[in-house]
Amino acid sequence: MGSTNQSFRHLDVLIVGGGPVGLVTAFQLAKFGHANSIAIIEKHPKSTQDQYGRAITLYPRSTEILDQLDLADDLAQECFACRSTVSYDKDGNEVQGRGWYFMENMKDTQWDFALVLRQKYQEEIFRQRLKAFGVSLEAPVELTDIEIAESMPANGYRVTATVEDGLTGEISTIKCKYLIGADGGRSFVRQKLEIPFEGNTTEDKWVRIDGIVECDMPKTRVYGAIESPTHGNVLWAALDHGATRIGFAYTAERQKGYKEFNEAAAVAEAIQSVKPFNLKFKQVDWYTVYSVGQRIAKSFFTSDCVLLAGDACHTHSSGAAQGMNTGMHDSVNLGWKLSMVLKKLAPPLLLHTYESERLPNVQKLINYDKDISRLMTMRLPIGWKGDPAADPNEILGVVMEEASTFTSGLSIAYEENAINIKGSFSSGTVKSQVVAGQRGPDVELQKPGTREITRLHKQTPNVAKFHLIVFAGEPEYTSKSLHAFTAAVEHSSLFSRTGLPVAWITIPAVSGPSAVEVLGVMPLGKVLYDEKHTAHQRYSIDVKHGAVVVLRPDGWAGTITTLGAEAVDELTEYFSAILSIAE
Incomplete structure (x- = not known):
């Protein structure tokens, strides 16, 4: 890859923005074979970018998709x-089932916890992993x-x-x-192309302080909430490296006490x-005061060549800690599609599914947000039809519980389109059926020979390929139908x-000393045993019939x-609609 000292160069992809979304997008493209034809630039010098603060939390589905990378x-x-x-309530008494309680019930995943790591450390990891492919963040370089x-x-x-070396x-x-604009809420890419950023910014101000x-x-070493009568629903988040984040509403009443908002003010507040708890800061790493707003770009993909991702195309409060998570979902939805188009394995039309899949989920998040x-600032939702005297803390617990599987990311799904097709499989009345457009659940399996336990997600890494899972x-x-299928594939x-x-x-839903003997036919790809039937059951597949599940690269x-x-024939029709398949 060239440097900015060159006056002119050609690239397949220029990524603008060196935050987590830009870095993970660049990492995917490098991993998928495009390291020599991409560049990622960031206008801020690394010393500034390496500050503490900003996003901290990855929920299970975000961690899953990063695990597959x-x-x-x-x-x-x-x-x-x-x-x-x-x-804790205003008197310091512990109350059950409120605030972040849903985090204790994030099931059906190996990553059943909130992965809390400040953005500073995440970016360091992403930069190092990207560098291993020969791609370095170019900073300070401004578009x-x-x-x-x-x-x-x-x-x-x-x-x-046009770029300028800082x-x-x-x-x-x-x-x-x-061109991928991953350059934040004040995105130059979005503004330069005059893409409307629709929504509003409220007068509410929030403070975040780490130390x-x-x-x-x-x-104290938990994700907590303190129901303060003066500072709203206060966030208490245990951080990496022994630190803690405290976040609260900075109301107009509280603002009257300060001529300027500085570190001393942040600490005092x-x-x-x-x-009623007593707090002492031994060290302050970072603090900020910001306004809450919810906005969505009119288009995530414009002129068939410019894509927006992360805060560049949607902003919201940090109330549900979704900022980085939403950006990760954008990045991973986009990465494999762009790679396939660049390799001419798929037509450029595939990129249109990026906006059609991501935008409705972003809108859903903003509606929750x-x-x-509002509830975190002790106000009932706009259009609230319940008891006007209801406790906002109690309602907040209900709303966060309702949104829990979406917040964890495990229920994020995409509508039917060219890459999400219902298919001929049906499991009758089984309600837990996994359908096209839903997350492919992670399930426990066993390797042949050693019978070592593994997981489906570990065996289906995101390498910009579809995984065809033959549940035998x-x-x-199933011997007859499996023979017929493998012969037709051949x-x-x-x-x-x-x-x-x-x-x-x-x-197969059985195991044995020889995979070939178990199946009675040469298997397609590697074999993993499901002798306890847990994988078949989680995918709602009858062990007497079997099925073929196509998992997208993401x-x-x-x-x-x-x-x-x-x-x-069905699979041929499916892939013919997605891929550029020359006779």
């Missing part, structure tokens, strides 16, 4: 793994102009970007096929916010093509077919 283990090494919560050649065909060099002042030009503290609160942010059931019942013109971005796994289910020869 082989990033989560590094984060877990440094994180504070939070599985405990607490809520100063964008021109789009509308007449250029899709997947051509439509974008001309150290030398040198101006250089980058022609690229795609090393001493407090006589009974439970934090001490007041946790009353509007209620949560019990061969005593004679398929689609699956015999080289370079097809698919990988196979076969999962881990969501693409389609599910019945097991048999006809499934190959």
Whole structure:
């Protein structure tokens, strides 16, 4: 990769913004084989970017998708793994089932906790992992102009970007096929292209302060809430490296006490916010005061060449701690699609599913956030039809519980489209059926020979390939349909093509000393045993019939077919609609 000292260069992708969203997007593209044709720039020098503060929490689904990119283990090494919560009323009495209580019930995942690691440390990890592919964050380098050649065909060099080196002042030009704006809520990319940012910013101000503290609160190494009559629903979050974050509403009444808001003011207000408990700061790492707003960009994908991700296309309060999580979901939804288009494995139209899938989920988050942010400032939601004298703290607990599976990310789903097709499989009246567009659940499996325990997500890493999971059931019942399916695959013109971005796994519902003997046929891909039937049951697949589950590269289910020869025709139709398959 070239440097900004060059006056001119061609790239496939220029990523603007060196935060977690930009870094993880760059990491994916590098991992998927594009390291020599991408660049990531950041206008702030690293010394500024390395400050403490900002986002801290990754919820289970975010960690799962980072795990499938082989990033989560590094984060877990440094994180504070939070599985405990607490809520205290204004008198310091513990109250049950309020605030962050839902965090204690995040099930159906190996990552059943809040991974708390300050953005500073996450970015360091992402930068190092990106650097291993030969790609370094270029900073301070600022994007100063964008021109789009509308007449250029899709997947051509439509974008001309002008950038300025913050150290030398040198101006250089980058022609690229795609520009990704991951440059935050004040996104230059979004503003330059005049993409409307719809929504509003309230007058509410919130404070966040991080540091090393001493407090006589009974439970401190938790995700907690203190129901303060003066500072709203106060956030108490145990952080990595022994630190703590305190967050609270900075009301107009409290603002009257200060000519300017500085560190001393932040500390004084934090001490007041946790009353009746006593608090002492041994060290302050970071603090901020900010206004709450909820906004969504009119378009996440414009001119067939510019994509927005993270805060550049949606902002909201930190009330439900969703900022970085939403950005991770954007990034991972986009990464494999862009890679396939760049490799000409899929047509550029695939990129349109990025906005159609992500935007409704962002809107859903913002709808929740509007209620949560008001309740955290001790006000009932707009349009509240319940008891006008209701306790906002109690209602907040209800709302956060209702939103819990969405907040954890485990219920985030995408509507039916070209890559989410219902398929022929049906499990009748079983309610837990996994359908196209839903997360593919992680399940425990056993490796042949050693019978070592593994997980499906570990065996389906995100390498920009679809995973075809053959749930082979019990061969005593499924032998005929499995033989017919494998024979049809062998004679398929689609699956015999080289370079097809698919990988196979076969999962019988029995085990034995020889996988081939167990199945009675040469398996497709690697074999993993499900002798306890837990995987078949979680996917609602009858062990007497079996099924074929297509998992998208990002881990969501693409389609599910019945097991048999006809499934190959169905799968051929599915992939023909997605991929650029030349005869």
